[in-house]
Amino acid sequence: MSLIAKTRLPMRIVALPLTSTLRPRSPHGNPSPLVYYQFQTPPRPENQRQGWVDWATAKAADAWAELGKAPEGNWKFKAFQYGERLVDRIDFEELALKGVDPSLGPRISHPKGPSEDEKKSTIIPLVHPKFVGTPPLAHLETLLAKRTPRHRKGFWTWMLLAPLTAPFMLIPIIPNFPFFFCVWRSWSHFRAYKASEYLQSLLQYGAIVAQTNGNLDEIYLRHAPTPSTTVSPSEALHRETDPGPERDEKMLLTRDAVPPILSLFGLPSSAASDIYRAIAQADVRLKERHSQ
Secondary structure (H helix, E strand, O other), X not given: OEEEOOOOOOOEEEEEEOEOXXXXXXXXXXXXXXEEEEEEOOOOOOOOOOOHHHHHHHHHHHHHHHHHOOOOOOHHHHHHHHHHHHHHHOOHHHHHHOOOOHHHOOEEEOOOOOOXXXXXXXXXXXEEOOOOOOOHHHHHXXXXXHHHHHHHHHHHHHHHHHHHHHHHHHOOOOOOHHHHHHHHHHHHHHHHXXXXXXXXXXXXXXXXXXXXXXXXXXXXXXXXXXXXXXXXXXXXXXXXXXXXXXOOOOEOOOHHHHHHHHHHHOOOOHHHHHHHHHHHHHHHHHHHHHXX
């Protein structure tokens, strides 16, 4: 098996730890630390034609954005607000994965074997701060192993639910939002499922290589949460080598760190809302774990 680079611009993965690593409390262990992965793929070449799926996706996004421009109090604007709240409840892992377009990354083929030049040209860096306790590649591999079957099941579940929304089509004027939501959720799971499979194949091939970034460590340290309620990145690194007494999982990433992270990696402004959503969800999950 070998990889063939299809674009001149490289693909990159940025791992942003959201929570610290837990010390096992029982033989069953604890949930893995929460990490947000920002998948950066090259832009679509100008000479590459847009497929009908991409065209339909763009049209749907434009139509949804128009609802958000409606006057406050209008049913269109209320529908937009409610839809945005539903999106905020979708796992940030799914939203990140569905943004991966395998057609823009290295393509996998099956000749006898890759040359050394091919291997060098297809290395995908997994950039992460040094203080990460769990090996980044192992964490990503475990995450994908859990998400792949989940998104495959989600695709079929929402696809089968879509026909059940047919009675709503009889309501005049108002669009059949339940049907469109079912279709969108099915499409989202399908995109995340295909992305998970693609990333798993890259890991199996050995194309993804972990790389530390000192500038990212500095951002975490500069915008560290308050010690009274959280743990700093430097303390998190120390606890990996000397765990000491059992401690609860804590938040590592704050909203203040997002703008400099976007600047460091040249991320689009749209990535900020995704990271903010991941931070908010991680905080909610921690409170649920602590209450158990």
